[in-house]
Amino acid sequence: MIRVLAAALSALTMSLAPGLAAAQSCGTEDLIAGLDAAQKARLDALVAEHPFAEGTLFRASKDGSDVVVVGTIHLPDPRLQPLVDALEAEVRAADLLILEASAEDEAGLATLAATKPEMFFLTEGPTLIDMLTEAEWSEVTDRLSAIGVPGFMAAKFQPWYLSMTLAVPPCAMTLLQQGQVGLDRQLEIIATDAQVQVATLDDAEALLKLFSDEPMDAQLDGLRVTLETQADGNASTSTLIEAYFDGRVREAWEFGRIQIEDAGVENGAEMFEEVNQSLLVGRNQSWEPLIVDMVDGKNAVIAVGAAHLSGESGVLRSLERAGYDIAPF
Template sequence: MRGGRHGAARALACLLGAAAGAGPAGAACAGRDLFPALQATAPAAWAEIEAGRRVPHAQGILFRVSRDGVAPSHLFGTLHLSDPRVVGFPAAALAALDAARRLAVEIDEAPRSLKARRALAEAPALAAEPGRSAADLLDAEEAAGLRALIEARGLPPSAASLRPAVLALVLDLPPCAKTSGGRTAGEGRAAHRAAHAERVLARRARARGIAVVGLETLEEQIGSFADLPAPAERDLLRAVLRQAPLAEDAVETTIARYVARDAGGLLAWMRASEPLPGEPGARLPAAFLDRLIDRRNRRLRERARPLLDQGGAFIAVGTAHLPGEAGLVSLLAQDGYAVVRVE
């Protein structure tokens, strides 16, 4: 679930923090890249990853998007993390941002009032439907494991009553990823929020007088999962439980793909039959990923097009939204834009 889900995860975690108090800070992540182990021990999953590297636009995180008569724009893939390898943006990306008229990110995280954040954190759309909470979908042992994971992530016990897809998103990041790279754990959550990739880009844009807009609202992201079937919700919660012990490894694996500009490998790994070595039960349901990635790609495309037609836009979205036939790069090319890889 890395590379395309962290934006909603971070925003939701901030809302829950506003409603219930900040969770524990963590030390620096110390994970390992899982790809060598997958290559050695999971041949089927590795074949899926290799196939993902052969889809259109599998390589690259920065693309120039142009059309006759308007200034060129750029599409940039990010990770919703604060690791120095992620926020150490390529010089070409910074130059393109500085020359832009506006920056568009998935969600504009301009500060809301505490009252507004509390109201959204308590919105009915976040709550599980009757008979569809984690306690209803999981057996007793799994439900106990989920409650323990909620506590370990610093969330209130009431998080167990969230819609399963929402709960999966807020449980995604390990505690170590909730402090900013290079800062001490004592600086806590506020320091981290100030340092993740989209916030760094937005800060830079606003300092230069560049308008910042959101392509989606948090409510729309949450609504993407409203029709997720109950069996998929159950499988998603089970996958989250199985992923949790290797969460730091998953973060490192995500960052390693980003550093290598391996967008296709990242997306294929998210979809793989065995994303963690020896843990086929950690596979994410296809129905969840369809809503998280493919359906949202179509919405992001529609929201980006008016900005691209005006010219001078810098569009920053999760890297998993870029590659493949259903990815944003291909969708924009289908719309008649000239899309060329820069980085």
């Protein structure tokens, strides 16, 4: 979902505030395992609605075209190495690697921040210190201190940008600072080395505008949701990562829905569904004609966030509609 953007923007944050916390592991805690029977039944019912709810690695076949589809996480983890090893030959033999965004796209965010600072920062008027309650700002500064970002600097962040900064927990932020990368970026490095064409599905600036064009009140509501649901960012991240390595990709997404609905945030369910429609369903729908055209008659590897694989709008169903046979890799 937004982890690729959050990971990319963390690099921008780190360039502004280089003194980050000491390295630590995100651990293996899985909050889903702690759900009671009623909560788990509710989660299972949400997951059951979606095709391809489990699995991260598939092969799509059609006359003249062989496509490997892998769901990615955009944050580093040493357990990704066997998957990288399994996919290296596929990437090197492919005509095309398709990603949400490339390293060049991510690097362009720094340029965008310089040329259009109003998308990232509060360039006039009150700061977040004035917009949030004293208790909320205290929580923000406590969370920022763990990643070495000074409160006086973050006070000028647009609320959506601060939410993104807080979405990357200390354990992952330090790994990113060390130069470690997620699965998508590791596959891109292989493709570049093998001189395989890399194509992307998203327009980074257009994606950012989904956040920066939101009214200020809506951005502040989103920030408050982040504070409510990411109190232990390391545990939230390790929950997503554990679900990923178990292949429970839709479960991880729908668990986020339950977290927000149960956080006591006003209109939390509606807010999650807006995100679901704009960042998942909407993007999947815009990707479908691009992907079908890109892979036609080619051998390709598609590496996109794991949440994009499942569902009626998901990448796998899109390929099925285009006549591809889908099977586990």
